[in-house]
Amino acid sequence: MKPAVQSSSGRNIIELKGIIKRFYIGQPNELEILHGIDLSVKEGEFVSIVGASGSGKTTLMNIIGVLDRPTEGEYILDGVDVAKAKDRELSGIRNQKIGFVFQTYNLISRTSALRNVELPMMYAGVGKKERQERAKHYLEMVGMQDRMTHKPDELSGGQKQRVSIARAMTNNPSIILADEPTGALDSKTGRRIMDIFHRLNQEEGKTIVLITHSNELAEETQRIVTLKDGEIIGERKGSAVC
Ligand SMILES: Nc1ncnc2c1ncn2[C@@H]1O[C@H](COP(=O)(O)OP(=O)(O)OP(=O)(O)O)[C@@H](O)[C@H]1O
Ligand SMILES: [Mg+2]
Numbered sequence: 001m002k003p004a005v006q007s008s009s010g011r012n013i014i015e016l017k018g019i020i021k022r023f024y025i026g027q028p029n030e031l032e033i034l035h036g037i038d039l040s041v042k043e044g045e046f047v048s049i050v051g052a053s054g055s056g057k058t059t060l061m062n063i064i065g066v067l068d069r070p071t072e073g074e075y076i077l078d079g080v081d082v083a084k085a086k087d088r089e090l091s092g093i094r095n096q097k098i099g100f101v102f103q104t105y106n107l108i109s110r111t112s113a114l115r116n117v118e119l120p121m122m123y124a125g126v127g128k129k130e131r132q133e134r135a136k137h138y139l140e141m142v143g144m145q146d147r148m149t150h151k152p153d154e155l156s157g158g159q160k161q162r163v164s165i166a167r168a169m170t171n172n173p174s175i176i177l178a179d180e181p182t183g184a185l186d187s188k189t190g191r192r193i194m195d196i197f198h199r200l201n202q203e204e205g206k207t208i209v210l211i212t213h214s215n216e217l218a219e220e221t222q223r224i225v226t227l228k229d230g231e232i233i234g235e236r237k238g239s240a241v242c
Helices: 057-064 087-097 113-123 128-141 157-169 187-204 215-219
Strands: 012-024 030-042 046-050 072-077 098-102 175-179 207-211 223-228 231-237
Touching (some): 012 057, 030 207, 030 231, 046 057, 046 215, 113 128
Parallel strands (some): 175 207
Antiparallel strands (some): 223 231
C-alpha cells in the first residue's frame, strides 16, 4: 500500500454550476428533476449525498459520472467541459477517471470474480498479463483473494460488493462514485465496505462521492450534502479529517 497522501489538494475535480435536468416523458410533458445544482468537490475529498427517495440523488450521480448529460448548466470534470466534449471523449473519461459502485453490484453473473474485475481493463486495451496482475492486486486489496474463481452467484452480498469495488479500481480512477453501496448489506458488512472506502480515500487519495440513506455512514465522510426535491438544501461537515 502506498504511503498516506495529502487527502485534499484544494483543486476542484468536480464542478457543477446551475445544473438542471429535465426528462421528456412525451411531448409536451417534461419533468424537471434537478432545479439548479451548484456543487464542487475537491480532489481527494470524501463527500456524501443524502436525501429522501426520489430527491434526485441517482439522477445527479449519473450526471457527475457522465452517464447522462444535464439539460442546462455547466459541468467541468477534471478541467474538461462536459457539454463541449464528444460522446467518444466522454466514454474515455468515464473509463479512465471514474470508478462506479452500485447498490446491486452489476457484476456479470456467468463469469468469475477475477474476470469481472478484468473487464474494464479489456475495454481500456490493457494486455492479458497486466490485466490479471492488476485484477489480483485489487481483489487482494479488498480481501477477496480466496474467492477469485467464484462466480457472483457463489458469493455473498458483501463479497460481491468487494468485487465490484475491485472492478471500480482497475483503471486507477481519480474518482469513485458509489450509489448506495451498502444499501443491500447488513450493518457489519456495510461497515467493512465503508472501511475500504476510507482506506482508498486516505491512502490512495481517491475522491469519493457516496450516496447513502444512512446518516450514520454519511457522518463519517468529510462533507454531507443534503438534497431535497432536486435542490441542495444544506451542506455540513462530517467527522472525517480533510
Ligand atoms: N429516465 C427518467 N425519466 C423520467 N423520470 C425519471 C427518470 N429517471 C428518474 N426520474 C424521476 O426522477 C426523480 C428522482 O429519481 P432518482 O432516481 O434520482 O431518485 P433518488 O434520490 O436516487 O431515489 P432513491 O433513493 O429511491 O434511489 C424520481 O421522481 C424519478 O421518477
Ligand atoms: Mg437512487
